[in-house]
Amino acid sequence: MNRFAALLDRLAYEPARNSKLRLMTEYFRSTPDPERGWALAALTGALSFPHAKPGLIRNLIAERTDPALFALSYDYVGDLSETVALMWPTPSSSHAQHDPSPLAGEGREGGREATQQSKRAHENSSLLAQAVLIPTPDRGPHRASAMGCPASPQGGGELTLTSVVETLTTLGKAQLPQQLARWLDALDETGRWALIKLVTGGLRVGASARLAKAAVAALGAGDAQDVELLWPSLTPPYVELFAWLEGNGEKPQSADPVAFRPPMLAHALEETNLAALDPADFLAEWKWDGIRVQAVAARRESGAIARLYSRTGEDISKSFPDLIDVLHLPGAIDGELLIRRDGRVQSFNVLQQRLNRKSVTAKLLADFPAHLRAYDLLADGEEDLRILPFAARRARLQDFVARLNEPRIDLSPLVEFANWEELTAARKDPAAAGAGADAAAVEGIMLKRREAPYLPGRPKGPWWKWKREPFIIDAVLMYAQRGHGKRSSYYSDYTFGVWTRGDTGDELVPVGKAYFGFTDEELIQIDRFVRRNTTERFGPVREVVHEPDQGLVLEVAFEGLQRSTRHKSGLAMRFPRISRLRWDKPPGEADRLELLEAIIARIEQGRTA
Amino acid sequence: MRPEDILALTPAGISCKCGGFHIDPTRPVARALITHAHSDHARAGHGAVLATQETLDLMRLRYGENFAGATQAIRYGESLTLDGATVTFHPAGHVLGSAQIAVEAGGLRIVASGDYKDIADPTCAPFELVRCDVFITEATFALPVFRHGDPGGEIAKLLRSVALFPERAHLVGAYSLGKAQRVIALLRAAGYASPIYLHGAMESITHYYESRGIALGELRPVRGAAKAELAGTMTLCPPSALTDLWARRFPDPVNAFASGWMRVRARARQQGVSLPLVISDHADWDGLTATVAATGAGEIWVTHGQEDALVHWCATHGLKARPLDIVGYGEEDEPDAAANDETGE
Numbered sequence: 001m002n003r004f005a006a007l008l009d010r011l012a013y014e015p016a017r018n019s020k021l022r023l024m025t026e027y028f029r030s031t032p033d034p035e036r037g038w039a040l041a042a043l044t045g046a047l048s049f050p051h052a053k054p055g056l057i058r059n060l061i062a063e064r065t066d067p068a069l070f071a072l073s074y075d076y077v078g079d080l081s082e083t084v085a086l087m088w089p090t091p092s093s094s095h096a097q098h099d100p101s102p103l104a105g106e107g108r109e110g111g112r113e114a115t116q117q118s119k120r121a122h123e124n125s126s127l128l129a130q131a132v133l134i135p136t137p138d139r140g141p142h143r144a145s146a147m148g149c150p151a152s153p154q155g156g157g158e159l160t161l162t163s164v165v166e167t168l169t170t171l172g173k174a175q176l177p178q179q180l181a182r183w184l185d186a187l188d189e190t191g192r193w194a195l196i197k198l199v200t201g202g203l204r205v206g207a208s209a210r211l212a213k214a215a216v217a218a219l220g221a222g223d224a225q226d227v228e229l230l231w232p233s234l235t236p237p238y239v240e241l242f243a244w245l246e247g248n249g250e251k252p253q254s255a256d257p258v259a260f261r262p263p264m265l266a267h268a269l270e271e272t273n274l275a276a277l278d279p280a281d282f283l284a285e286w287k288w289d290g291i292r293v294q295a296v297a298a299r300r301e302s303g304a305i306a307r308l309y310s311r312t313g314e315d316i317s318k319s320f321p322d323l324i325d326v327l328h329l330p331g332a333i334d335g336e337l338l339i340r341r342d343g344r345v346q347s348f349n350v351l352q353q354r355l356n357r358k359s360v361t362a363k364l365l366a367d368f369p370a371h372l373r374a375y376d377l378l379a380d381g382e383e384d385l386r387i388l389p390f391a392a393r394r395a396r397l398q399d400f401v402a403r404l405n406e407p408r409i410d411l412s413p414l415v416e417f418a419n420w421e422e423l424t425a426a427r428k429d430p431a432a433a434g435a436g437a438d439a440a441a442v443e444g445i446m447l448k449r450r451e452a453p454y455l456p457g458r459p460k461g462p463w464w465k466w467k468r469e470p471f472i473i474d475a476v477l478m479y480a481q482r483g484h485g486k487r488s489s490y491y492s493d494y495t496f497g498v499w500t501r502g503d504t505g506d507e508l509v510p511v512g513k514a515y516f517g518f519t520d521e522e523l524i525q526i527d528r529f530v531r532r533n534t535t536e537r538f539g540p541v542r543e544v545v546h547e548p549d550q551g552l553v554l555e556v557a558f559e560g561l562q563r564s565t566r567h568k569s570g571l572a573m574r575f576p577r578i579s580r581l582r583w584d585k586p587p588g589e590a591d592r593l594e595l596l597e598a599i600i601a602r603i604e605q606g607r608t609a
Numbered sequence: 610m611r612p613e614d615i616l617a618l619t620p621a622g623i624s625c626k627c628g629g630f631h632i633d634p635t636r637p638v639a640r641a642l643i644t645h646a647h648s649d650h651a652r653a654g655h656g657a658v659l660a661t662q663e664t665l666d667l668m669r670l671r672y673g674e675n676f677a678g679a680t681q682a683i684r685y686g687e688s689l690t691l692d693g694a695t696v697t698f699h700p701a702g703h704v705l706g707s708a709q710i711a712v713e714a715g716g717l718r719i720v721a722s723g724d725y726k727d728i729a730d731p732t733c734a735p736f737e738l739v740r741c742d743v744f745i746t747e748a749t750f751a752l753p754v755f756r757h758g759d760p761g762g763e764i765a766k767l768l769r770s771v772a773l774f775p776e777r778a779h780l781v782g783a784y785s786l787g788k789a790q791r792v793i794a795l796l797r798a799a800g801y802a803s804p805i806y807l808h809g810a811m812e813s814i815t816h817y818y819e820s821r822g823i824a825l826g827e828l829r830p831v832r833g834a835a836k837a838e839l840a841g842t843m844t845l846c847p848p849s850a851l852t853d854l855w856a857r858r859f860p861d862p863v864n865a866f867a868s869g870w871m872r873v874r875a876r877a878r879q880q881g882v883s884l885p886l887v888i889s890d891h892a893d894w895d896g897l898t899a900t901v902a903a904t905g906a907g908e909i910w911v912t913h914g915q916e917d918a919l920v921h922w923c924a925t926h927g928l929k930a931r932p933l934d935i936v937g938y939g940e941e942d943e944p945d946a947a948a949n950d951e952t953g954e
Contacts, residue, residue: 086754
């Protein structure tokens with residue numbers, strides 16, 4: 001448990017993906033079965049313990065600490081698990097009594113006073129009676145630890161993650177508090193923090209399930225895609241998976257008929273790339289502004305089974321029963337999840353209103369009907385189509401969708417073009433080029449090579465995404481925050497604002513935050529500007545001068561805009577990034593909130609104007 | 610005589626009227642007794658300063674030869690009568706030369722402990738417990754969430770990271786006086802034998818420690834070192850340097866920070882630290898409460914830090930306690946400020 005806790009602790013602080021990978025791989029390499037398998041299960045979210053609730057933890061700490069001290073501590077730390085982990089009274093935290101020195105002891109030379117004592121400087125006291133005078137009810141009876149070593153969590157049989165998991169799966173609800181308390185007594189601060197996170201669910205250490213699987217794959221010859229493919233058929237503690245990766249066993253067989261298949265991804269297209277490409281080699285589709293999903297169905301003896309996966313392989317079937325119901329043909333569709341009302345695809349803003357809900361009510365299903373727009377077919381029945389060229393898969397898809405014959409599932413149409421000029425025109429005006437009323441949900445064009453098989457990952461060449469021109473505004477830099485990892489010495493996160501009419505004339509209102517889009521050279525320039533023009537500091541954040549005649553104008557590009565109650569401006573941007581630095585422009589000439597209002601009105605009308 | 614007649618709070622800090630001196634005054638005074646050389650306790654410009662030899666030496670290093678009108682060194686355990694009061698200096702275990710100051714008058718003994726810690730530190734004399742009637746304690750980490758644990762475990766964590774990322778540089782933020790030298794000594798004790806690099810701001814103090822017989826192994830200035838040369842190395846620097854332009858000379862640095870504040874995740878994250886090391890030169894909650902109890906003092910005065918919690922604890926344990934609001938101690942909240950480097954935590 002201590003090693004697993006140390007891993008979580010490091011992951012929680014480490015900002016870089018590659019470093020997180022290294023930390024996890026190193027852990028898996030040096031930890032035996034089944035311990036590492038349970039750790040993998042915890043990291044991939046495969047474990048859950050329904051009886052352990054935060055309220056239970058709260059009760060445990062309330063029984064053991066002074067309420068005033070708990071309140072002060074919780075207020076300071078701000079996180080319940082962490083406060084409890086740090087405050088938990090343990091035998092080993094009990095201090096020994098002090099040994100008062102004779103007042104006028106012989107003068108000691110200053111300088112080095114070597115002490116070999118490993119614990120408190122005045123342990124091994126003869127004044128045990130002292131403890132009796134001053135009881136310490138907030139940590140139970142004062143232990144005479146001067147008589148011996150304090151109990152060490154490492155001492156004796158160390159608590160393993162395996163034993164925690166095994167005990168929790170068999171333990172009744174009634175015994176849980178007592179068992180948890182025993183474990184918390186035996187662990188150190190980091191161990192307690194990790195245990196509480198583990199049992200109450202949600203490790204939140206910034207390592208996705210996908211990253212954990214990639215870290216396991218790095219143990220051996222297997223690549224991350226292999227592990228992803230096998231994953232649905234594996235169960236914790238994954239002994240056969242580790243054996244295979246380390247060359248000590250056969251590759252486990254995928255048994256899951258509705259397994260997730262790692263998706264094929266596209267590279268962004270720059271207009272300059274077009275000259276090198278032959279239009280005849282490609283098919284074009286609309287790029288839909290929804291969420292990428294994979295809809296898989298199979299037939300079993302027990303009946304039909306269907307699953308809907310997100311792009312990262314997360315099973316999201318429960319949120320979309322309306323789609324699951326209509327997946328009655330065995331196969332695997334790659335497509336876009338959209339909301340379609342009155343025969344018209346809605347914008348991403350509308351889709352988000354369904355995505356953000358926790359419970360799926362009848363009203364939600366009626367108001368936000370889910371729709372699947374299919375653009376690829378990975379399997380037809382038992383047959384794996386991924387080796388076929390795209391053009392051939394497309395033909396099979398057309399046939400498959402026709403056989404399904406469900407209004408909720410349709411084919412993403414091809415965009416006709418004879419040359420790049422025609423495609424450029426279509427990208428500029430999707431409504432006129434065939435997208436019609438659905439143009440509100442088009443965010444660009446996908447280019448797919450006719451001959452390309454379906455290759456997991458992001459191979460360069462076969463697929464290109466060519467987004468619509470972003471929206472552009474000129475905004476004023478207001479606040480800058482230091483970045484993380486490699487950027488921790490740079491002010492690299494920028495909050496920017498636009499002008500609006502305030503009570504006392506024009507004022508800037510923050511409308512967004514961006515932390516990419518600039519070059520390394522530009523980052524150094526902005527960083528220098530921030531350091532020289534700071535007007536106030538709030539922890540890692542600096543307020544930067546922003547007056548009509550003083551300050552820095554940033555050209556900000558973004559993909560979309562929606563209304564938001566969380567922001568002072570009432571707006572939230574999608575994918576804002578810094579596209580240019582406008583050193584030449586006085587802040588007074590930056591854009592106004594009215595421009596953003598006009599953009600949002602245009603988006604809401606279908607962006608076709 | 611009441612304790613308040615011996616020591617009282619004045620705008621310049623704690624003052625002893627009958628002895629004619631101040632302890633760790635925050636403004637220039639005629640006679641100052643200084644507990645230790647951190648700049649929030651030891652300021653320049655006093656008429657006469659009484660302190661341990663190390664504290665005087667360190668003040669001279671930081672402020673120059675003329676930091677005070679006159680100086681007098683006192684040894685641990687030595688007593689001195691100043692007008693109507695007798696003062697004795699005892700080791701505080703905080704940093705090299707740090708002392709608690711016992712003041713006796715009218716049959717009462719008050720101990721002003723300055724900053725202290727009650728666990729072993731290879732770079733300074735161990736804390737000595739002094740029985741007294743009134744104990745003046747710091748409260749930097751006076752919340753039950755602060756338990757510093759074993760510094761050896763934190764050093765092991767740092768060494769594991771160096772082994773795992775041999776192509777990266779490890780920057781260890783540590784306060785220039787005390788913490789930096791303690792971290793180096795702990796690294797050596799853990800068997801780390803490679804040269805350790807130093808930020809320019811820590812060179813003179815670290816060399817002073819060595820001159821007092823504290824072995825720190827091979828130390829190199831980081832100044833002038835090539836970027837590639839710094840891969841796989843460890844450099845000690847003031848915490849503010851971690852986020853400074855200075856940090857850009859290192860290959861893909863891992864930012865570590867040795868401080869008791871690192872116990873709280875939000876604080877570590879806020880400072881952009883990816884490897885927090887809980888190593889403190891202040892007593893933790895258990896250390897504070899155990900010490901307060903063991904002095905036998907019937908009255909506790911609590912200065913700088915989380916006074917509320919410690920005053921509350923004293924009250925629930927039958928001890929009379931009150932906060933002493935001294936302005937100017939322990940201002941460590943602003944991570945950017947250079948002053949942050951001066952408080953010892």
